[in-house]
Amino acid sequence: MSRIADEISQNHPRKTSAPPLSMAVSGDVSAAEVSAALPSPLVNANSALPAHLRDLTDRARGYIEAASSANTRRAYASDWKHFTDWCRRSNLSPLPPNPHVVGLYITACASGAASGSATGTTTRGAKPSSVATIERRLSAIVWNYSQRGEKLDRKDRAIATVLAGIRNRHAAPPLQKDAILPEDLIAMLETLDRGTLRGLRDRAMLLLGFAGGLRRSEIVGLDCGRDQSEDGRGWIEILDKGLLLTLRGKTGWREVEVGRGSAPSTCPVDAVETWIKFAKIAKGPFFRRVRGQGKDVGPERLNDQEVARLVKRTALAAGVRGDLTQGERAKKFSGHSLRAGLASSAEVDERHVQKQLGHASAEMTRKYQRRRDRFRVNLTKAAGL
Structure with missing residues (x-):
């Protein structure tokens, strides 16, 4: 030099x-x-x-x-x-x-x-x-x-x-955000007030983001239907068996299937239908700002930073990673924690997770799978030790 x-x-x-x-x-x-x-x-x-x-x-x-x-x-x-x-x-x-x-x-x-x-x-x-x-x-x-x-x-x-x-x-190993696991997500949902529009919206965002393995920009970029806004990045279709999301992500257009859950309290489809019913929205941006002291839904689309704030706020309120200090816990969660949570929790063939997350390679998907496959194969014992 x-x-x-x-x-x-x-x-x-x-x-x-x-x-x-x-x-x-x-x-x-x-x-x-x-x-x-x-x-x-x-x-x-x-x-x-x-x-x-x-x-x-x-x-x-x-x-x-x-x-x-x-x-x-x-x-x-x-x-x-x-x-x-x-x-x-x-x-x-x-x-x-x-x-x-x-x-x-x-x-x-x-x-x-x-x-x-x-x-x-x-x-x-x-x-x-x-x-x-x-x-x-x-x-x-x-x-x-x-x-x-x-x-x-x-x-x-x-x-x-x-x-x-x-x-x-x-150079140092990358610092990854913690994955939000199903038990964490359930505890986070309990911190939301389901008697308010904001609580219903946030519940739908968390469940849809987790079950769809969505990026935060993909969550807030959704419209109620196709070609309804200039800044939209996809739309939602409600079918008998679940939701079909058509998304424009980093790797181009893709379809994401979000099936119905085993219980209404944790079903992303139920959360989406409830938000639609009480927010009374039929066209344009799907996730919007709640205004008027929580009694009205505005026309503006949410900023993707709101997803990160929501994940962090509810994770802290639910006591996730309570073994850490408040400051340490605040650094552990972001919008990506939802994507990592699905990748780490879904016990299915890796190809299905890769498709859901929209990754071009399996190697990228594995980076999202926090602890899922650790020690599943024990080469030490397999070698005879």
């Missing part, structure tokens, strides 16, 4: 004026603001096009935004801002792409020197970024450059060698 650092002083583009960083946005922004801030391959195309083609350009921009989720665009915008802020404080220019600059940046991230204060100075004693965070930020930088028609070679030794060293020195 010392040689790379030496080359920086000769090869990097010094910041002589404010770089074109109008795309850099603050950490807490709306989806619309993120979409406007991120670069587009079609930028400035309208000025040279006749009027009848400008509408196509605007529509193409919409398709470009649809190529990635709002959460992904928000993360890319935040990571790009982190990089450009560090460049500004270091008197370096982020444009054009320079592998040496990026190599120094990921080094700063690994050492905790990439974080800055409001005054623009580096924060002393800042916590180093994890390897996963560094890799995500590098992906965001590469993507942002590609959207500007620029190319950053991740295999350049100034990046690849430094990243390999960071992995070897700092």
Whole structure:
């Protein structure tokens, strides 16, 4: 890295004026603001096009935004801002792409020197970024450059060698959220007030998320029927034997079957039908905000963060993982705990779990199966010991 650092002083583009960083946005922004801030391959195309083609350009921009989720665009915008802020404080220019600059940046991230204060100075004693965070930020930088028609070679030794060293020195096993098991879920449901609209909605969200093995974005992205909203990511059909969910996830469209449960108190279909009945919704977003002191259901779709908050809140209220402190327990649960719970609890062929969760590989499914298959096969005894 010392040689790379030496080359920086000769090869990097010094910041002589404010770089074109109008795309850099603050950490807490709306989806619309993120979409406007991120670069587009079609930028400035309208000025040279006749009027009848400008509408196509605007529509193409919409398709470009649809190529990635709002959460992904928000993360890319935040990571790009982190990089450009560090460049500004270091008197370096982020444009054009320079592998040496990026190599120094990921080094700063690994050492905790990439974080800055409001005054623009580096924060002393800042916590180093994890390897996963560094890799995500590098992906965001590469993507942002590609959207500007620029190319950053991740295999350049100034990046690849430094990243390999960071992995070897700092890589750690991934920290997984705890799975919500059936007995946990039942206890969590008991903390909800079934005499309120909010309680009925939350009950349906928990049971449907668990039984369907759904991502939090898939839960709140559901509509009552097909093609009922522009931001919908799927819809619900109620059949005699259960629910049929048609979902647009990370791997494309898929159908998820959610069968009826063995008891009304834990049946996801019953929970969904009860929510429909009392919420009096027939079209548009399925899971909505409850307003008017809990007496009315608004038209707005819930944010996917609400799923994570619901899982964490009810898990804590139910005393799940009571062997830990309150602070430790709060870090153990998220929206993914529902997906992991189904994968860990369903005693069926792995292929069925993989299909339900929408995974492209069985290896990914196994990452969700917390403790399910541990010691099921004892190779020590099988070897004769």
